[in-house]
Amino acid sequence: MLNFLNIKKKKKIIIKNFKMNKNEIFKIIKSKFNNNIKKINTLLDKKRKKKVVYIFIKNEFKKI
Template identity: 60%
Template structure:
């Protein structure tokens, strides 16, 4: 479900194949893994790839889900 790769320091992008997944479920899943290390999360729709694009900004380091 999740494809993850690093873009820059302190930032990670997750592509989600299923567009029907809602933001709350994603946030729960991510926050369970990362807890208080997350600064902010942005969810964007990528129409070309038909996926949701999630940007996660961390306070410290990047960790994989």
């Protein structure tokens, strides 16, 4: 399962410890957020050396 860390001020959600590709994640998130997403970025977190996904959403974050 995906772990969501909610950063409300920046409307950014970080997903940690995932083993899916970007498209699979995008599908899951789009369904959860009812297509209310601006963009998804996949980045490498240099401090933790893990892949992190940033999701920018249009309105309030819904807990999954």
